[in-house]
Amino acid sequence: MRDVVEYGHRVLLAFEDGSHFIVSAGEDSFGTHKGVIDLSKLIGAEYGSALKTAKGEVFFVMRPRFVDDLFKMKRRTQIVYPKDMAFIVFMMDVKEGDLVIDAGVGSAAMCGALARSVGNMGRVFAYERRKDFYDIAKSNLEKWGLLDRVELKLKDISEG
Incomplete structure (x- = not known):
C-alpha cells in the first residue's frame, strides 16, 4: 500500500x-x-x-515531524524546546499509560510532548487560565492529533 x-x-x-x-x-x-x-x-x-x-x-x-511543528506552530508564549522536553520527559520517566499534570499549558508544546509520551493508554490533565492561550493550545493539540490524550481545562490549577 x-x-x-x-x-x-x-x-x-x-x-x-x-x-x-x-x-x-x-x-x-x-x-x-x-x-x-x-x-x-x-x-x-x-x-x-x-x-x-x-x-x-x-x-x-x-510528513512533518512533531519537532517541525514546534518551530512552525502558532504561539503567543515562550515554548519549552525539544532538548529540554526530552530531559524533562526522561527525568520524570513519563511513559505509556502514565497520568501527568501540566500547569500553564501556553501554546501546548510541552503538553504535546507529554501526550505523545503517555500514549493512547495515558492521560495529560492540562490547565490554562488564559482563554487566548487555551484556544491556541487546543488548536495545536487538535492539529497534532493529540487532543484525545489531553483533558484540557480552562482554569487555574489551584482551583482544581
Whole structure:
C-alpha cells in the first residue's frame, strides 16, 4: 500500500537549500522563494517523492515531524524546546499509560510532548487560565492529533 498525500493532509515541503514549509494539501497555491507550488498537485504524491515548483525547483514531500511543528506552530508564549522536553520527559520517566499534570499549558508544546509520551493508554490533565492561550493550545493539540490524550481545562490549577 502506497503512503500518499490526501486532501487536507499537512505536508512538509523540504528544499535542498534547507528551507522548509508546512502546508495543507488542497486547492490553493503557496509561494516560496523557489517558486509557486500548486497544493492540489500534492494530492496523490507519495511521501518522500520529489516534485517541482512552477520555476522548476525541486522539493521533497515529507510528513512533518512533531519537532517541525514546534518551530512552525502558532504561539503567543515562550515554548519549552525539544532538548529540554526530552530531559524533562526522561527525568520524570513519563511513559505509556502514565497520568501527568501540566500547569500553564501556553501554546501546548510541552503538553504535546507529554501526550505523545503517555500514549493512547495515558492521560495529560492540562490547565490554562488564559482563554487566548487555551484556544491556541487546543488548536495545536487538535492539529497534532493529540487532543484525545489531553483533558484540557480552562482554569487555574489551584482551583482544581
